[in-house]
Amino acid sequence: MSAAPSSSNPKQKQIIRPYGDRRDDGVVQLSFTLPVPLSEKAKEAALQLTKKMGFTDVKVAAAERAADNYTFFIVYARTGLYLDYSEIEVPEVVVKKLGMTELNVLIRQKIGRRLVVLGACTGTDTHTVGIDAILNMKGFAGDYGLERYPMFEVYNLGSQVPNEELIRKAREKQADAILVSQVVTQRDVHKDNSRHFIEEAKRQNVYGKMILLLGGPRVDHKLALELGFDAGFGPGTRPSDVANYIAHKMLQKMGLEGETP
Amino acid sequence: MPGPFIDDAEIERARQLAHEITTPVLEVIHRHTTVSIERTVLRLLGLAGAGPRGVPLANLMVDRLKEAGVINKGAAYWYGRALLMGATSPVDAVERLTAAPIEKLPALSVEEEGKLKDLVRKEIAQAVRELESRVEQRDALKNELGMSRPPHKYVIVATGNIYDDVDQARAAAQAGADVIAVIRSTAQSLLDYVPHGATTEGYGGTYATQENFRIMREALDDESKKLKRYVQLTNYSSGLCMSEIAFCAAWERLDMLLNDAMYGILFRDINMRRTFIDQYFSRRICALAKIIINTGEDNYITTADAFEAGHTVIASQFINESFAKRAGLKDWQLGLGHSYEIDPYREQTLLHELAQAMLIRRCFPNAPLKYMPPTKHKETDIFFSHAYDVMADLVAIWTKQGIQLLGMMTEAMHTPLLADRYVALKSGSYIHRAARGIGDEFQVREDGEIAKRARYVWKQAMALLEECHRDGLIAAIGRARFGDVARTETGGKGLEGVVEKAPDYFNPFLDQLEAIG
Numbered sequence: 115m116s117a118a119p120s121s122s123n124p125k126q127k128q129i130i131r132p133y134g135d136r137r138d139d140g141v142v143q144l145s146f147t148l149p150v151p152l153s154e155k156a157k158e159a160a161l162q163l164t165k166k167m168g169f170t171d172v173k174v175a176a177a178e179r180a181a182d183n184y185t186f187f188i189v190y191a192r193t194g195l196y197l198d199y200s201e202i203e204v205p206e207v208v209v210k211k212l213g214m215t216e217l218n219v220l221i222r223q224k225i226g227r228r229l230v231v232l233g234a235c236t237g238t239d240t241h242t243v244g245i246d247a248i249l250n251m252k253g254f255a256g257d258y259g260l261e262r263y264p265m266f267e268v269y270n271l272g273s274q275v276p277n278e279e280l281i282r283k284a285r286e287k288q289a290d291a292i293l294v295s296q297v298v299t300q301r302d303v304h305k306d307n308s309r310h311f312i313e314e315a316k317r318q319n320v321y322g323k324m325i326l327l328l329g330g331p332r333v334d335h336k337l338a339l340e341l342g343f344d345a346g347f348g349p350g351t352r353p354s355d356v357a358n359y360i361a362h363k364m365l366q367k368m369g370l371e372g373e374t375p
Numbered sequence: 376m377p378g379p380f381i382d383d384a385e386i387e388r389a390r391q392l393a394h395e396i397t398t399p400v401l402e403v404i405h406r407h408t409t410v411s412i413e414r415t416v417l418r419l420l421g422l423a424g425a426g427p428r429g430v431p432l433a434n435l436m437v438d439r440l441k442e443a444g445v446i447n448k449g450a451a452y453w454y455g456r457a458l459l460m461g462a463t464s465p466v467d468a469v470e471r472l473t474a475a476p477i478e479k480l481p482a483l484s485v486e487e488e489g490k491l492k493d494l495v496r497k498e499i500a501q502a503v504r505e506l507e508s509r510v511e512q513r514d515a516l517k518n519e520l521g522m523s524r525p526p527h528k529y530v531i532v533a534t535g536n537i538y539d540d541v542d543q544a545r546a547a548a549q550a551g552a553d554v555i556a557v558i559r560s561t562a563q564s565l566l567d568y569v570p571h572g573a574t575t576e577g578y579g580g581t582y583a584t585q586e587n588f589r590i591m592r593e594a595l596d597d598e599s600k601k602l603k604r605y606v607q608l609t610n611y612s613s614g615l616c617m618s619e620i621a622f623c624a625a626w627e628r629l630d631m632l633l634n635d636a637m638y639g640i641l642f643r644d645i646n647m648r649r650t651f652i653d654q655y656f657s658r659r660i661c662a663l664a665k666i667i668i669n670t671g672e673d674n675y676i677t678t679a680d681a682f683e684a685g686h687t688v689i690a691s692q693f694i695n696e697s698f699a700k701r702a703g704l705k706d707w708q709l710g711l712g713h714s715y716e717i718d719p720y721r722e723q724t725l726l727h728e729l730a731q732a733m734l735i736r737r738c739f740p741n742a743p744l745k746y747m748p749p750t751k752h753k754e755t756d757i758f759f760s761h762a763y764d765v766m767a768d769l770v771a772i773w774t775k776q777g778i779q780l781l782g783m784m785t786e787a788m789h790t791p792l793l794a795d796r797y798v799a800l801k802s803g804s805y806i807h808r809a810a811r812g813i814g815d816e817f818q819v820r821e822d823g824e825i826a827k828r829a830r831y832v833w834k835q836a837m838a839l840l841e842e843c844h845r846d847g848l849i850a851a852i853g854r855a856r857f858g859d860v861a862r863t864e865t866g867g868k869g870l871e872g873v874v875e876k877a878p879d880y881f882n883p884f885l886d887q888l889e890a891i892g
Contacts, residue, residue, distance in 0.1 A: 147794045180797035181546030238562040238578055240643070243677060243751060250859065252680050255718065255752075272644065274562055298561050298579040299789065301535075331755070331787055349755050349787060 128199040140192040142169070147186045152179040160187040169193055205335055211358050214263060221265035221361050224370055229360060231260055232284045233293035234271035237307035241297035242273045244329055248293065248353045257352040266357065277311040281318045291325035291360045294343075299332045305341065312342040325363050327356065378737045378819060380829040385837065386738055392840040393693035396848050401701060403648060404655045408880065410567070410872040412656045413437045413450035415618040416884045419502045420454055420495075421465040423585060425571035433619070434568045436469045443477040447874050449881040451499070455491035456480065492881060499883040503663070506626060510664045513628035516596060520605040523553050524811075526746065526771045526779035527607065528803050533558035533790040535577035537587045541594045546793055548598045551800040554607040554631065554778065557591060558790070559583050564614025564643045565868060569623060579790065583610050583620055588627035607631060609669065612657050613639050615649070615869050621657035625664030631710065631778075632661060636698040637691065638671035640852065641860045642678075646867035647849065651698075658702030659888040668704065669778065670695045673714035673747040675858040681716035681751070685731050686835035687857050688713050689738065693840060694848065696739070703892055706741035710778050714747030715767035723824060725766060730828035732774035733819065737829075743777025746770070750786055757784040764799065768806035773814045779803070 134141025144164065150156045157177045164172045169191035180186040212220060221229060233245045247254035249270040251261040260266045269287060271280060277294075284292050294311055296304035308328055315321040321342075328338040329347040338346020345359055365371035414433035422432045440446040440453055457468035460475070483491065530552045532543040537557075544555040560577030563570075573590060574582040581587060592608050599605045609631035612621040617634070624632055636654045639645035661668055672688040672695070679687065692711045699709055713735050717724045735744060748767045753760050764782030771779040781799040783791040819825050843851040855861035 145794065147792070147797075178797070178801075180794055181549040184546055184793060184797075186794045186797055240561050240564075246678055250678075252859075255720065274565065301578065303578050332789075 126200060129196050130199045131196045132193060134192075138196075140194060140196075142191060142193055144169075144189045144191065145187060146189075147180055147184050149184055151183055152177060152185045156185045157187075160185075160189060164189050164191050168195070205339060211354065212361075214258060214354065214357070217354075217357055217361055218263055218265045221364075224365055225265075225361075225368070228265050228267040229291065229364060230267045230269075230287050230289045231291045231293065231360065232269045232271065232280065232287060232289045233295065234275035234280045235273040235295045235297065236275050236277045236280055236311060237296075237303070238274060239296055239298050239304075239307070240273040242270075242295070244297055244331070245270060245293060245295035248295075248329065248347075248351070248356050253353045255352065257354050259353045260357055263357055266360075277307070277314045278318075281311075281314055281320060284324060285318060285320060289324055290364060291327060292320075293327045293329060293356070296328065296330040296333065299330070304330060304332060305337075308338075308341045308343070325360060325367075327359070329356075378733055378826065378829060380734060380737060380821075380826050381833050385833070389690075389693050389738070389837060389840055390697070392837075392844045393697040396694055396840070396843045397697040397701060400651050400698075400848060401655075404652050406875060407648065407652050408447070408449070408874050408876050408882070409618075409649055409652050409656075409869075410437050410441060410446070410874070411616050411653055412618050412882075412885075413440070413446060414568075414616075415622045415656065415660075416449070416451050416499075416882060417454065417465075418619060418622050419506070419884050420451070420498060421502070422469065424466065426469075429571055431568050431571055432466065432469050435473055439473045440477065441874070445477055447877040448879060449876075451495050451883055452491070452879075452881040453477070455495040455881075456483075458494050459483075459487065459491055492883070495881070496883045499887060503884070503887055506664065509626060509628055513630070514665065516599065517605045517630075520599055520603055522605050522607070523551075525743065526776045526807060527553035527743075528800060528807075529554035529556060529609070529745075529778055529780045530796045530799065531556045531558050531780075531783075531791065533580045535560065535579075535581050536575040537573055537581050537590050538575065540581050540587075541591060543793060543796075544591060545594060545598050547796045547800070548595065548602060548606045550797045551804050552606065552796070553604075554609055555591070555595060556609045556633075556780075557581050557583070557587070559611050564611070564639065564645070567615045567869065567872065569616050569619050583623075585623035585627060588623055588629060592628050609633065612661070612668075613671075614643060615639075615645060615653075615872070617650075617653040618657040618660060621660040621664075621666070625660050625666060629666065631667040631669055632657075633671065634658060634661060634668040635671040635712075636695050637852070637857060638674065640862050640867065641858045642671070642674055644862065644867045646870040646873070647852065647862060647864050648873050649867075649869040652873060654698060655702050656885065656888075658699055658704055659885070661708065662703035662705075663888055663891060665708070667708045667710050667743060667778075668699065669710040669745045670712045673712040673716070673745075676714060676716040677751045679859040680718075681714075682718065682721065682727065684859070685727075685832045686839055688731070689735060689832065689836040690839040690843070691857055692735065692739065693836075694843070696742075703888070706739075707743065709739065709742035710745035711735070711739055711742055712745045712747060715749050715770055716747075716751055718752055719749070719763055720752075725770070726824045727828050728766070728770050729773065729819075730825040731832060732770050732776070733825065734829040734832060736774045736776075745778040745780070746774075746776040747780050748782025748786075750782075753782075753787040755787045760784040760786065761798070761802070765802055765806055768803045769810055772807045772810045775814060 131138045131140045172191040176188040178186045250259045253259035261268045326343045328343040333346045334348045335346040417433040457471045462468035532540045558580035560582045561579040570582045573586045607630035612632040612634040639650045672691045761784040783795045
């Protein structure tokens, strides 16, 4: 029997723990490397360190010589920690998902013109794989890119576009939405660059006017909101998610649709 | 030999088309030089240092010559003028030239001109001899220690700090890596200079500098001796400083370089002419330094769809091969790039990946080839990604790839953790060990799915080569035939660094490189 209460009533407690092969057994798998040669002492170090993390029933399943002075561990352990799932609050990009055809019809009927979208990898980022997957004709995983939508007018500016330039071009094209893709995340360069984008958007007076979106493998909606974007899209995002978001957000801005939660 | 799939005569036809496709480009190449080529000549003459604010001396001098409108005579000529003015060292030469009113210098007598050229030719010849002796040292160590059997397992390090890179490279070598690639800092390809000295700050990678090359090669020499197995080093001769990087790498005894005739045009929006001219000179240096080049066709199917665009890889490989051969490279130096990138949620992808890899092996039987792991469809589910990578390991051993980049299970998230390389090397070694000889055991049915797919891709590749032949390579690039990216001849970065050679253009380094054949 499930100890968890029904999720239909959010006020009721819902205590959860990791599930290994039994409910609430708290089993987790960890892997990490320690900068020491493989030895019995190294294994003991891995065990003690895992205990220090607060885990119990620690089993060092594998200890491998990754290099002369590095040992790679795979560890199984239990956590006694739990939480009340009903108390978790995460803003999610909620969109009413329509197919390509329906969405085009919706835009044509309610907005009556093509939506202009600009996208780029800005700053020093050269990795266009994300922005290409969303914007280019072919799309991603069988989900067509925005270029394929008759009711979107898309400009993919490619990589290493300065934020100033992207925003300037967006003003020139009277864009409805700007997509910023950030793939390289070393030393949080994606956050610094995204902040700079927002500052620049404020400076060029498009902030709050155009829909500003952030995407990338280490991006989530929460981070994007914190940074000042309208929404964030992480790994697994389909072009149709972005297309739907933009269309519905436009409708909201025009007062034709209610705010999504 | 996998297949036949197709007749030898058809492969010959492809090669002939590629040769004719590159012919008009070669005419452009021979008529021009670039600021990067001229800086390379100066580097060979000993101008390796940097001036105030870290600007490389080679840049200071070439910028000055360009500003004076005289770079079209060749930087070597002006270096000779400085020698005649009494310069006693390369640095002294720069100082004299940057201070001199170059525009107003009188023409030299025929006799003086001859003397100048002799002086510079002699210095160049001496420097080339030294370069060759460094290459010989590298090859001697390689022969003494020997290398693992191919596919050579290639992994990347990318910390941004050359000293951390060294630690990780040593660890990777100890775990079985055969080739270490130091990924460059993002955006370095767009710098029109080579940064100077050892560097500890980079984004997504570490700056390619001559000093960083030296530090890493020295560490790998040491590690190779300990392991009694030669570990190769590679970097990136691409972007605006292709030929300078090739020179720095040759001098510091690197073994391989990523070097592609079209990559910069398509993926970094570097001007077409600039790239074609620079790739020629850089490849001449690779030919001299016995460096294996790795081409970048694998990138086409990260932007375009791998299932639909497989033929673009093959057409481009023939073109890249032609450019390489015209720059003096031999078959054994051609790490032509391709990859395992078909959407894993399709049916029969293993068969189609095998078809592609077998077809490429069939077309280029004597080239090592460079096989890349999946990247585009990698998932943050590392367990799936690991299994996905292992399939690429199988194709690599099956089709006898010379160089195989090992996939990293965390590819979709971050630059590899130390353990990611270990895990990839352990499983890659296992697959190579387990399946060695598999390609000789199984004959592919000529009426099966693999052969069918290979013939289909081949037909499309031939059609693309015919199109490039009919309309020209520039027009084909303009139509986004490669990698779904369209570029124009005068667009992109770096065109301002292309200079038409004067009738009396002087570049004894190029003369010597071309004399080698």
